[in-house]
Amino acid sequence: MKKITFALPKGRLFSQSIEIFQKSGILNENIDQNTRKLILESKDFKFLVVRSKDVPVYVESGIADIGVAGDDVLLESNPDVYKPVDLKVGYCNIVVAGKPEDKEFYFSNPSNISVATKYPKITQEYFSQKGINVKIYELYGSVELAPLVGLARFIVDIVETGTTLRENGLVVIEPIRPSTAKLIVNRISYKLKSEKIFPIIEKIEEYLRN
Incomplete structure (x- = not known):
């Protein structure tokens, strides 16, 4: 039978996901992303x-059976997939940020504002709910x-530590919602x-409960 295929994001979330798979007992090998290869394989799994x-x-699309994605990505793309497990890693906050001197304007109930973002859908929905164009x-x-x-x-972005904001003279003006990896x-x-996917989910859930 074909291997179960995972789609994993590059970077720290990749490493955190692999660690969860190892500690939950579904993966017994080490998977190193420090390579130019875009497809990595273990005995039982394929990782994109x-x-x-x-x-x-x-x-x-079905190219991958399972993936790991943050709430920020899922809210923006709204894919038709199951989301059975919160992996409790990749903690960030989706926030509105800007210059400190613009805080007063933001909370003055403006009818129109301008926002730069990588998340246009999240941004549009959030400000529509507030009645702001x-x-x-x-x-x-x-x-x-x-x-x-x-x-x-203003900007709408995900913030982990806030260091980049501070280094550029910006502050969090209003939190929108937290984001974790699913x-x-x-x-x-x-x-x-x-028969293959249910045991994966169950083992991860059991590990996260302990």
């Missing part, structure tokens, strides 16, 4: 090393630059490969 934003695409500048690089050069007054599963794989 992808950008975090691409994980839901690979899982929803928002002009969104979608960026793919460092959004912290936008308020500094006058592109947008195990996600392709809906067809969940049904057709249940």
Whole structure:
């Protein structure tokens, strides 16, 4: 039978995910992402090393059976997948940030604001709920630059320690919601490969309970 395929995001979340798989007993080998290879294999599994934003695409399409993605990515892309387990890693907060002197304007109940972000869907929904018209500048690089050069007054981004904000003279103005990494599963794989996928989910859940 074909190996179960995981789509994992590059970077620290990859390492944290592999550690959970090892400690839960579903993976007995060491998987090192420090290689140019984009497909890594163990005895029982295949791992696709992808950008975090691409994980839901690979899982929803069925190229990968299982993936690991943060709430920020899942809320933005809203993929049609199962989300059976909160892995309790990758803690971040999705926030509104800006210059300290713009705090008063933000909380003055403005009717219009401008926001730079990598998360246009999350941003639009959040400010729509607040009844604020928002002009969104979608960026793919460092959004912290936008308020500094006058592109947008505020940003919506994920923040872990806040160091990058502080180094650029920005502050968290309002938290939107926390974000952690979730195990996600392709809906067809969940049904057709249940004899392999259910034990994976159960072992991870058991490990996380202890």
